[in-house]
Amino acid sequence: MSTGDGTPPGAPPPSPLHFRQSRWRGEGYADVTKLREIAARHQQAATRAHERAARLTTKIERIRHQATVLREKAQAKRAQIPEVEQEIQQLEKDLQGALQNNPNVHSDATNLQFRIRKLQQRIANLESSAGHIELRATVRTQKTAELKVKVDRFQEEATLETQEAEAFIRRADRLQQVMESEAAGSTTTSGPAGAPP
Secondary structure, three states, X not given: OOOOOOOOOOXXXXXXXXXXXXXXXXXXXXXXXXXXXXXXXXXXXXXXXXXXXXXXXXXXXXXXXXXXXXXXXXXXXXXXXXXXXXHHHHHHHHHHHHHHXXXXXXXXXXXXXXXXXXXXXXXXXXXXXXXXXXXXXXXXXXXXXXXXXXXXXHHHHHHHHHHHHHHHHHHHHHHHHHHHXXXXXXXXHHHHHHOOO
């Protein structure tokens, strides 16, 4: 049978050193738990930073795609300009021919000049529209550069948090090994001494 504190009846009462070591082991295990808890918080922060970086990377790809589409639209608008310029050249030839054949006929010449001016305005509008579209593409490209800086910052933060977590895990493992070796040493030394003769 055992007494109320769990020691066998024939064994000597535990010494104050025993209680001090027991309390220290309890505090040690609390320290190990605390270290592992801090490591888990650092790992959670690293995971959060990785998730933010991944979301921003997806956003960067989407914005880059939008910028590419906008540049293609601007090129498509500029591709219409040579055809309009050829039409203007043809109208100018027609205008010169009309004025050479009959200098007194002004209605045809005025009509041709009006069509030429309209086509010139169309070229200006195409150039302006293409410029605005390219400006939007440039703004998006600038936005991707800004987001890339944020991605790099989040990745660096994730790396640092992972390193911190690994450091705390190593400290906890070392402390646990020390405690286990001391606990094993104290049981082997107290075993023969506590045994009856």
